[in-house]
Structure formats: structure tokens, C-alpha cells
Amino acid sequence: MGTSGTVTAAGGRRNPATYVRELTHRHGPTLDRARETVRTRAHWSPYPEDTDAYGPGAAAGARAALAALRGQVLDLGQPGRDGLVGPAPADGGERSPYGPELAIAYPHHDPDTLLPAMREAMPAWREAGVTARAAVCAEILARINAASHEFALAAEHTSGHNPVMAFHAGAVHAQDRGLEAVAQAVEEQTRLPGSFVWSKPMPDGEPFVLDKTFTLRPRGVSLLIGNSVFPAWNGYPGLFASLATGNPVLVKPHPRAVLPLALTVRTAREVLAEAGFDPNLVCLAPERPGEGLARRLAVHPDVRIVDYAGTTAFGDWLRRNATQARVFTSTSAVNSLLVESTDDYRGMLANLAFGLALYSGQLCTSPQNLLIPRDGIATDAGHKSFRQVVADLGGALAELLADDAAAVSVLGALLSPEVLARVEKAASGALGEVAVAPRAVAHPDHPDAVVRTPAVVVLDAARPEDLATLSAEWLGPVHFAVAVDSAAAGVELLACTARERGALSAGAWTTSPEVEAALEAACAEAGVMLSFNLMGQWYITQSAVYSDLHGTGMNPAAGAVYCDAAFVTGRFHTVGVRRHRASG
Amino acid sequence: MGTSGTVTAAGGRRNPATYVRELTHRHGPTLDRARETVRTRAHWSPYPEDTDAYGPGAAAGARAALAALRGQVLDLGQPGRDGLVGPAPADGGERSPYGPELAIAYPHHDPDTLLPAMREAMPAWREAGVTARAAVCAEILARINAASHEFALAAEHTSGHNPVMAFHAGAVHAQDRGLEAVAQAVEEQTRLPGSFVWSKPMPDGEPFVLDKTFTLRPRGVSLLIGNSVFPAWNGYPGLFASLATGNPVLVKPHPRAVLPLALTVRTAREVLAEAGFDPNLVCLAPERPGEGLARRLAVHPDVRIVDYAGTTAFGDWLRRNATQARVFTSTSAVNSLLVESTDDYRGMLANLAFGLALYSGQLCTSPQNLLIPRDGIATDAGHKSFRQVVADLGGALAELLADDAAAVSVLGALLSPEVLARVEKAASGALGEVAVAPRAVAHPDHPDAVVRTPAVVVLDAARPEDLATLSAEWLGPVHFAVAVDSAAAGVELLACTARERGALSAGAWTTSPEVEAALEAACAEAGVMLSFNLMGQWYITQSAVYSDLHGTGMNPAAGAVYCDAAFVTGRFHTVGVRRHRASG
Known part of the structure; x- marks a missing residue:
């Protein structure tokens, strides 16, 4: 991990453009299947739930990888570093619900440096187009999937999940949620033709012809405010919906659950860099104790989308105050x-x-x-x-x-x-x-x-x-x-x-x-x-990705639905251009 | 016009259920073509622009029909009548921008009687389903189309259009906008299966099976606040998008342009009644001078959707105050x-x-x-x-x-x-x-x-x-x-x-x-x-229905886009039910 842009894991160099084509080819069938499943709502997942599917050494390797982070600064190479969060709990470090301190420190960043860098990263990502963006997102998810044991362990020791739930909601099902959002984003971004000819018969017999195009336009920086309960499962829908529709994503993790999203951002930045994009398209913004960073970021004029899962009170505050942004919330439920x-x-x-x-x-x-x-x-x-x-x-x-x-x-x-x-x-x-x-x-x-x-x-x-x-x-x-x-x-x-x-x-x-x-x-x-009348091994708590809709938007528990069309259409706009075609 | 529910224009009686099937059959191909055109964005319209296409007596008939309204009360048979608006301008009556008073009076209604009646009309309309609702909407538009000369004349003498523009923006192009919204509504309401089986292979070899359904749920009463410039062209998208997604629509016309929307509501009520639905699904609420009815209605808890085209100031007011509703606005442009x-x-x-x-x-x-x-x-x-x-x-x-x-x-x-x-x-x-x-x-x-x-x-x-x-x-x-x-x-x-x-x-x-x-x-x-580089007979002012998107949602001029997916998806919700299927 932590490789620079053009060096592969194996140490070779590759051309980013070639790599993007390779990713498009590799992940195309998976994305097609995901789009089909979103229509049929049948059971399907590309990410195995079986922990043994990840190889014999995976669990031990994950434990070693996390142990190696103890006492380290998890630096993702972002601009504007101006201090540290953690490793001590008094300085914002995490403590596992199972007892031990995680003892990991995260660089703190000045948002006024981060946000302009993220905006600067947008045009190339926007111009890359729907297919390339989706393939890059699918590759990020594939790498997260390959490290599922590590993500599960991170979920256990931040959210307190039991090991099975950590492997499901903290890893593979969260990855499903992410891929579902990417599939929806592809679907919605390809509903209009990019260019077409409009020809209207006129009374004089000659058709009147216009060449027309539609350009997709991402809204701008997307802020993900993570929670401590399911930072990945609640976070990946918004993160991947925004990224796949062309928006940079700033991830503000919950102080008690930084690690799962830090590992996610690290993976995203690696893939983006290898594919020739600016890794600042995905940044992490951990906060110092009492900093109130979510409030500050949510009303920043550069922030144009906010995803939040958490308390009803803060969800209401966001809807009232972050009026410059599209706000997607999932809040308290009884x-x-x-x-x-x-x-x-x-x-x-x-x-x-x-x-x-x-x-x-x-x-x-x-x-x-x-x-x-x-x-x-x-x-x-x-x-x-x-x-x-x-x-x-x-x-x-x-x-x-x-x-x-x-x-x-x-x-x-x-x-x-x-x-x-x-x-x-x-x-x-x-x-x-x-x-x-x-x-x-x-x-x-x-x-x-x-x-x-x-x-x-x-x-x-x-x-x-x-x-x-x-x-x-x-x-x-x-x-x-x-x-x-x-x-x-x-x-x-x-x-x-x-x-x-x-x-x-x-x-x-x-x-x-x-x-x-x-x-x-x-x-x-x-x-x-x-x-x-649920019986056996399916419980009221479960929401099947690609099949169930999570939330309805009808009661105070959720303004966002994982993952309906509206969850992605609010993240981009469409602008038309008409050109007169000279007759003859 | 003005026939009662079960009596046809020819005077015969017919069974409403049979009639709905007949409408579904009659308008199915038109709706299919409209949905296809929304995808291809090609030129198409089922409503001829040629004024001669409506028969030799159509223009004269329209003049006679409007003349016959002079001095009359245009009573649509709505509940809660509590007075009159007009016919004198001092009492809220309309005056043509071409000079003459229209001299038509409209019943005024108590919203506290209208709104409960409209809510009561919802369940049967909701249960009728997507196809039947779309067919009824298409029939309303077909009848409006047949009376295009009358609608054009009404547009001339309320908005001051020239005769050609009145026939286009006041009649056929507004009808196009309405049908486009119905087509989008069908598209969005049929994207998920109504019922399906979800079967997940379990480790023990037996699949776990759930029977699942998705139920569409309209939001509730939709308020259309009409403008005086293009009451039909700006009004039909919201009116038909809401109606086709199962919501009753209360139409609050601009005091200077009541007639076009009154004729629209009259036609809608006729068709609804003939098809066996409660005509109160579409009601008109003209206002007394200085009544401020739009403000009162917009914040009413029963009002769950608001469509508005007009000033930026009132659009902003709506977004700040009508927080119980989804607000779709189209406001000032420079x-x-x-x-x-x-x-x-x-x-x-x-x-x-x-x-x-x-x-x-x-x-x-x-x-x-x-x-x-x-x-x-x-x-x-x-x-x-x-x-x-x-x-x-x-x-x-x-x-x-x-x-x-x-x-x-x-x-x-x-x-x-x-x-x-x-x-x-x-x-x-x-x-x-x-x-x-x-x-x-x-x-x-x-x-x-x-x-x-x-x-x-x-x-x-x-x-x-x-x-x-x-x-x-x-x-x-x-x-x-x-x-x-x-x-x-x-x-x-x-x-x-x-x-x-x-x-x-x-x-x-x-x-x-x-x-x-x-x-x-x-x-x-x-x-x-x-x-x-526009030349010839296409002008910057024109927006081709089914082809151009009107508005982008990106600048202060419009929060609504005619007619993208978001314009209809915000008008209904989806609720899932899962049933355990006993094995064996």
C-alpha cells in the first residue's frame, strides 16, 4: 500500500490511460450485472460473504496489517497537513469498544487548503466520462473487497461489531452498497444521449435541423459525515454515488470510527493515482476533539453535497443550514x-x-x-x-x-x-x-x-x-x-x-x-x-443490497433512500447545447 | 362540455371501468411513443401545430364558446363554494391585454372544504395504478388538444400572446409538456418490479426465499401556483406529473390568467368523472383580490408538493416556508x-x-x-x-x-x-x-x-x-x-x-x-x-418538448427541470414488503 501513482503493486510502471482501459474491460461485466440486478432486485453479489473465500492467510494478514499501524501516523499524502489527531484518546485517538486503544494518529488538514485542491482535481475526473469513472470506482471496491478481513477488523475495533457482522456490514455488504450506488450512477448518467440530431419537418417541406448535445455536470465537492455505528455501510452509498457522478468526496469520519474510512480513502487515493487522476478527489478530514468540523465544512460554499447518517437533531440542523448543498440524511428511527x-x-x-x-x-x-x-x-x-x-x-x-x-x-x-x-x-x-x-x-x-x-x-x-x-x-x-x-x-x-x-x-x-x-x-x-413472519436466518434488521430499498423518504428517519434514482440524480446536472446546422 | 360523470358526449351511458380499459388501449401507443422519444430526444408530437388540422369550424367554434362564457359563472361543481371571483376586474375578474374585460366569474372555494375532499379522492386514484392513471391523463390532454383553438384564444386574452404563440405555447406545446411529464411519470413508476421473489443460497444448501413487493405511494395534495405569462406551458408539467403519480392537484391560477387553467381543470374533472374517479382530484382555487391565497395554501400541512413559476422572491419564500412540501420552482432569468x-x-x-x-x-x-x-x-x-x-x-x-x-x-x-x-x-x-x-x-x-x-x-x-x-x-x-x-x-x-x-x-x-x-x-x-448560430425559423426563446431540457437546477432561474427524472420522482415514494416463504 501507499504506492505512488504510476507504480504497480508488483513494482512495474504502467500507463494510466492503458490502466483505465484495462479497468473498464475488467469491471464492465460486473457493472452490467449490478445494473441488471438493480432492475430485477434478485439476490446477487460479487463479493463473497464466506471469510474463507479470501485465502488461507487473509485473516492473519489483516491482524498483522492492523497491528503494524499501532503507534504510526496514517498519512495519506494529502495537502494542508497542520497537525495530528490521536494517537491518544485525549487527542482524538480511537479506543476499541473491545477495550484497547487503537494508537493510530491521523494527520489533521486545513480545509482551506484541502477544498481548493479537491476542486482543482474535478475537471479531469469529470472529463474522463461515466464509464471510466465507474470502472475506477469498481476497482476501488475490488481492492477494498480483497482487504475485507482488514476492513472487518477495523469495524470490530471501532464500532464494536461482532466478527460476522463486521465482515458483513463492515466489509462485503458495505462494498455491495458502494457498487449498487455506482450501478445506479451509471444508469442515471446514461439515460440521455450525449449527442443527437433533432430534425423537425417545417411547413415549407425542408426539415429544420439542430445538432444537440447534453453535458453532465457534477455539482461539486461532496461531504460525507461518517457515523460510528456503520461508517462503511452508511458511508459508501454517498461516497461512491458522488464519486461516480464526477464529484470529489471529502470524508469527515466520526471521531470514534476514523480507521474504516481512513483505509477506504487510502485505497481510493491509490487507485485514482494509478489511473492517472488526482488522488485529492477523495480526502479524509479527521477532527480534533471539540473542533466541530462537520458544522464548519457543511456550510462551506464549496461543499455542494452532504451525506449524513446520525442523529435527527444534526440532520435537521444540516437541512436548515447547509442550504447551498443537496443534503441526504439518514437519522434516528424508532x-x-x-x-x-x-x-x-x-x-x-x-x-x-x-x-x-x-x-x-x-x-x-x-x-x-x-x-x-x-x-x-x-x-x-x-x-x-x-x-x-x-x-x-x-x-x-x-x-x-x-x-x-x-x-x-x-x-x-x-x-x-x-x-x-x-x-x-x-x-x-x-x-x-x-x-x-x-x-x-x-x-x-x-x-x-x-x-x-x-x-x-x-x-x-x-x-x-x-x-x-x-x-x-x-x-x-x-x-x-x-x-x-x-x-x-x-x-x-x-x-x-x-x-x-x-x-x-x-x-x-x-x-x-x-x-x-x-x-x-x-x-x-x-x-x-x-x-x-420472518423465520430462520433472515432478520428484521437486514436490508438486502440490490433488492431492498433502505429508507423511503416519507418519515423522519431518512431523507435519502439507498439506493433509488433520486439518490444519484441529485448529484449532477445536465446542460444542453444546440447548434444550427447550415442547410445544404 | 359540462357533462356529468357517466354520460358520454354523445349522450350514452358507459361503464367507467370499461371506459378506463378503452382509454388504456387508445392511448397506450401514444404513451409508448412519448416514452421512446424522451429517450431518443428526437422531434415528435402527437398534437398538430397546424391550426387547420382541427377542422374548418374549429376557430369559429372556439370564438363562440368563449363568447358564451361572458357574463357567466364558470362553475366546476367543486365543494365548499363560498362566493365569487369576478366578473368585474375590481372583484378579481380578468381583463384581456388586448383591451376587453373577459366578464367571467369563478366560484371561490373554502380550502378547508376543498383539501379534505381532495385527500378523500386519493385512494381510488392511487389504487388504479400507473397505466390507468397515465391513460386518463392522456385522455385529458387529448380533449384539451381537440379544443386547442379555445385554449389558444384563452391564452391570447389573458397572457397577451400573439395568435401563433397562443396556439403553440398556450395550447399544443403545453399539451406536449403535459404528455412528456406523463411519459416520464410512467417511466419512473415502472422501474422497479411490483412483486418478485428473492432467493439467496445459504451455506446449508437450501435457498432462503422471501416474497417481496414494492408499493408506490403518492406524496399527497399537489399545489400548482399558476403564472400569467404561460399558465399552461409552465403549469402542465407539474399538474400532469403530480396527477400521473397519484396525487390530487389544486390549481391556484394567477389572478390575471384564470381562464386557461379553469378550462384545463374543467376538462380534467370531466374525464376523471367519466372514468369513474372523483373529479375532486383536480380542483381550481381562484383568489379574491388581495387574498394572498398562494401563501396560505403553500404552507398548509395537507399540501405536500408545490409547483411554481414566477418571481425569484416568491420562489425563495416558498423554499423557506413550504418546508412540508417538495417545492419545484422556475423563477426569474436574465x-x-x-x-x-x-x-x-x-x-x-x-x-x-x-x-x-x-x-x-x-x-x-x-x-x-x-x-x-x-x-x-x-x-x-x-x-x-x-x-x-x-x-x-x-x-x-x-x-x-x-x-x-x-x-x-x-x-x-x-x-x-x-x-x-x-x-x-x-x-x-x-x-x-x-x-x-x-x-x-x-x-x-x-x-x-x-x-x-x-x-x-x-x-x-x-x-x-x-x-x-x-x-x-x-x-x-x-x-x-x-x-x-x-x-x-x-x-x-x-x-x-x-x-x-x-x-x-x-x-x-x-x-x-x-x-x-x-x-x-x-x-x-x-x-x-x-x-x-441560430438561423431561420428557430429562435433562442424556444424549448423543444421531448428534446430540450428546460432549466438545469444549477442557477437561480430554476430548481425544476422540464422534464427530467427528478421532476417526477420527487412526487411519489416506494415502500417495500417482505414475506417469509415457508420452506416445502
């Missing part, structure tokens, strides 16, 4: 499940327990509110009272998480002290009766990791104070078993919460066609993706 | 032409003179600033000094507009006292030296019509006060011949004006490849459609 009836009670409990436990409920799609009729539910194992359902869910969680080693492989680690404070408040009984108490899990390998099993607190939708509790977002292992008067009341509460607080997922177990229809109508109205 | 060199001096002067004179410079694409190097230009007729070019332009205008009857057929009438005030100010010399003085033209048929030939005032780009003058919008027959230091200075001034003040068209006459390249780059940067 997700609900309706447990109404099932013909596979054990299967439902197992799927539900896993859905709650996965990454300690820290996903933006994690279900928070479990709405259960107070009179109980019908199941293949007979009628189950509200209390029984909650108790059996507790049993399913206990079974899933009985063994500490198995538990941490599902739960991962708590992301931050704020998450721990929430689960401790829930455990204290302050929110309501604790039906399932969270348990501190000792991580076999990381004694300092903070790990808790999910807390389930009983609430009653008839009590205003309980309604207020369940209407707020409690990201983390805090879930509410909410007694509702009826299935219809549950549908109404689910829709109302989604509409007013935002939601990215909704689910139900029901055998009733009426409840199913009511819920489908309510979720269409509230704009939430809805999953019915 | 358009410039560069006259640098030509190999057809006479042809250039003729085309330029017509481009200035057409509709008295009242189009949003009319050129205001003619940028001419102060050292003169090279032409096939030898070098021409700055003064000579301006003098020859004056000669070409005088030739074009020598005869009063011929002049009014190009100029139309001045739209409003504000336009007259601007041309009188220019004629007074207050803005600069008057090179071409405007002339009052007596309309042979309408003695009260206010008609003026274009004024051309000489300015100098080197003088700050002249720069301030040319940077403001002077809609109407006011043009500036601006001396610039060089072609390069002209390019820079053109781009700067477009970027800062907004522009919808730019043009140039040049034989220099360098100037052409510089201008093309500058217009791509500023986001203005650029026309080179």
Missing part, C-alpha cells in the same frame, strides 16, 4: 414489531430473540418496541398470554446467549458510554418493570469489552408516560414489550410512531389476513419497510 | 447573447430581431443582454463596428415590425402595466442611450391593446451602473446592447450573470472555435442551455 399470532411459536421466538440481540440492538433497523395484545396471542402451541410471550422471549434470549463466547459472537460490544447508560437505566426499573434483565457478559478474549444482553421492559400503551418512553429512541440493548388493546391498536401505534419519530423497519408475526392487510396499508402510509 | 462573429450577417440579424420581438420579450427565455465586443465583429459582409451592429439590428427590427398588422402578430400585447412601465423607463433614456426607440403599435382589431416594439439601450460593461442595470431582470421589450472589451469578457459576463441572477437560455453567434469552446465550458459551469 422501529416496532407487532406480535399478533403465529403458526410457529418457537421459530418466531428464536428469530425475534436473534433480531433483538444482534449487535446489541445498535442497528438503525433494530426493533425497539414489541407490540403485543394484552389479551395474548394465538399460536401453534396454543394461546399465549402477554406475560407468557414476554417470559418465553426471555427464555429464547437466555438460550441464545447462555454461553459467553457464543453471546459475544452475536452481541458484539457496546459502542459507547451513552449506550451503556441507557441499558443501565432500563435495568434499574426507572422506565418500567424489567421483564428480562440485562446481563454483563465477560468477553473471553477482551476483558475490557463492555457487553450486555438485551433488557426487555414491560410498558403499557394505555399509560401516557409509557407512550413517551417508547416514542423516544433507545439505541442499544433496550427493548419494550408493549401491551396494546388489540391488533388494530398495535397497527395504529406502530404507524404513528413511525410517522412521528421515524422508522426504518417494521415487522409482524401474524396469521391473520386482516391484520396483515391493515399493517401493510399503515406501513405504506407511514413509509416503513415491513417484514412478515 | 438571459444573454454573445454577438461575436458570423458568416451570415443578414441571417443573424433577422433571427436576432425576431428573437427579441417575439411576444415583446416577455418569455422566460427571451434574451435581455446582447453582448457585443466594443471593437466590433467580423462578418461575411466585412467588419462591423459596435455601433453598426446595433444600428443594423434596429434596421432588422424596423423591417420586421414595419407593418402594424404584421407587428402585432409577432409582438402580441404587453401583459401588464408593470411591463409598460419598464419599456417607458427604457425609452426615457434613464437607463442609458436609446439606440432603438420603442414604438407604440396600433392594433388593427383591438384599439385598447397596449403594444410596443422593442427598445434597445446601449450600455457599457465597464460602467458599474450599467452592470447593475443589466444584472436585473427587465421582462418585456427592453434589451441592452452591451459593449464588452472582448469575446472573452463577454463569455465571462454572460456566465457571471447566469450564475448570480439565473438564466434559462444563452446564445451566441460566432465562427470562432475558441469562443465556442469557451462559451460551452462557461455555460456548462453556469448551467444554462446554449444555442449557437
